[in-house]
Amino acid sequence: MSGHIPVRLHVNGQAHDLSLDPRVTLLDCLREHLGLTGTKKGCDQGACGACTVLADGERINSCLTPAVQCDGMEIVTIEAMANDELGTRVQDAFLAHDGLQCGYCTSGQICSVVGMLAEHRAGRPSAVTEDLTGAAPLTDVEIRERMAGNLCRCGAYNGIVAAIREVTRT
Known part of the structure; x- marks a missing residue:
């Protein structure tokens, strides 16, 4: 062509x-x-x-x-997340913490969480990271800032943050 x-x-x-x-x-x-x-x-x-x-x-x-x-x-x-250990944990946590409602944004949210956690593990700061000399703790403020590029029109943000918190504890 x-x-x-x-x-x-x-x-x-x-x-x-x-x-x-x-x-x-x-x-x-x-x-x-x-x-x-x-x-x-x-x-x-x-x-x-x-x-x-x-x-x-x-x-x-x-x-x-x-x-x-x-x-x-x-x-x-998102299709590959079912075969990925972290992706599966993120999906399970979203379900457990009501991190989704209509589900339209969920595939992008889940892919973003997996990428965001890799960025955090690599020591990349966010706009709210106070101490740039070491790994910033993944507080709710850090999570919200790092996930700011993903919108949820249903407003499931508290559930999304709770899901991410759960994944980072295990």
Whole structure:
């Protein structure tokens, strides 16, 4: 096809060789080309976080990311979380603490939690981290700041924070 670019994406442990228009976002590629519909399209402007996935372990808004930019990267979506020990613990904690209501944002929230916990373990500070010389404790304020890129229109924030607290205690 004219104007299409060959792209190799590694999604949830599987390689996919695709030919894509360079304007196709990773979100649309996942949903429309690979049939992975767990990642949701919320605002389509990078403001809500419903489309959050992990790219080489980093949280990204897949609605803003051109799929061709992810050539050769390891992409992890909510579909892979059922086979991931931490992802499963996060999902179980969300259920136990009512960290979801309508569920629309939940896939992005869960992917974001897994990425956020990796960032925290790596010692990356947040905007509210007071002591930049060591690992900041994962207080409720830290959790809320680190998860600020993921919105929940139902207001399940207290349950989300409680779920994250539970996961970090185990």
